[in-house]
Amino acid sequence: MPPSDDSKAAVRWSVSAKLAGLSPERKREASVLACQLLEQQAVWKEAQTIFFYAPLKDEVDLWPLVQDALARGRTVCLPRFDTATQRYVACEVKDLGADLVNGKYGIREPGDRCVLVPLNRLDLILVPGVAFDLRGRRIGRGKGYYDRLLSLAGGLKCGVAFDEQILAEIPTEPHDITVDCILTPTRWIPPKSAPVVE
Template identity: 30%
Template sequence: MDKKTVRKFGIQRLDKLAHQPENKQAKEARIYQKLFASDQWRGANSIGITFSTTAELNTLPIIEAAMRAGKKVALPKTYPKRQLHFIEISEETEYNVSKFGIKEPLHTDIFFDKPDLLIVPGVVFKPSGYRIGFGGGFYDRFLTTFKGQTISLVFTEQLCDDWQAEAFDLPVDLLITDE
C-alpha cells in the first residue's frame, strides 16, 4: 500500500480507539509503565515531546512525570519551510494552537534542539521502527540531524508492515507498545 492509504488507515484506527476510552486508557497505562522503566527514560536529563491530539496516546502524563523528575522538557514549535525547533517549557509556559491543531509554546526564546530523548509521534509504524507521520515532514527533517535517542509510543493498532519505507525515512531507536 502507498503511504497515503496507510496513513488514512492508521488515522481511522486511532479514531476508533479514541472512542473506546477505557481500552485506550488501559493501553496507555501499559505504555507509560514500560517507558518509565526503560533505560532511555531513566538516563535522559531532557525530553523532547509533543502535546498529543485526542486520538493519540495522551502525552500530558509523560510531560508531568518528566517535570516531577526534574528533567528538562521541550515541545516542538513549527516554523516556515517545515522547520521544527524544540522550546524548553516550564509550568508558567503559555501556549497557542498551531495551524496543525497542536499546542505549541507561545514564546520562542529558549531553543533546546538537542534533548537526550526524543519521543517521536506518528500514525503508523513498522515493527522495525520506521514510521508514517501526519504528512508534514517536520520530524523527518528534524531527525536527519538529531543525535539523541528516539522512542515512539505505539498502540498495537498502529503497527502495520504492509508499506515500503523510503530512502529518506529514518527509524526510531525503540518502539514501546501496549503489548
C-alpha cells in the same frame, strides 16, 4: 473509500480506520499502560533532556510523564512550528500552564517566551506517527515535519504508538527517518543491544 494500493496513503487510511474503532476510554487506558512501560526502561531513567509531543486525539498520551519529568527537574522540550523555515524546533517548557499556546493545526506548542534547545542536546525524542514497523520505519501525517527534525536530532529516537499502529512492514522513501526503538501500551521494542523490560 480506501486507496487501492499499498502506498503510504493506503496505510494511513487503514490505520485511521483501526484507531477510529478505539473508544476514548480504551485510548486513555492504553496511554496509561504506555506511560508505565516507558518508566521501566533504562532510556527513560537516564534521559535528562526529553523531547515530548502534545498528543492529538488519535495519539498515545504521555502527558503525565511531561509533568513527572518537570517535577524531577529534567529538561522538557516540545516542538514549535517555525513558519519561516517550515520546520519544527525544540523549545524548553518549564510551566505547562503559562508556556503553551495553540499553534499550527491547533496543536499545543511552546510560546515565544520559551527558549530554543539545540537538537543535538536531546537525550530522548518521543515521536508520534501514523504507523511504524518492527524495523523502526515510520509513516507520519505526510508533511515531513518530523522527518526533518529527526534528521538533525541527537539522542535516542523512540516511536510511540498504539498496538494497532504497528505493522509488519510499511512503505518508505529515501527521506524517511527511522526510529531507534518503539513504545506501545503492551510492548517495548528496544534498540539493538539494550535490555528488554516487559
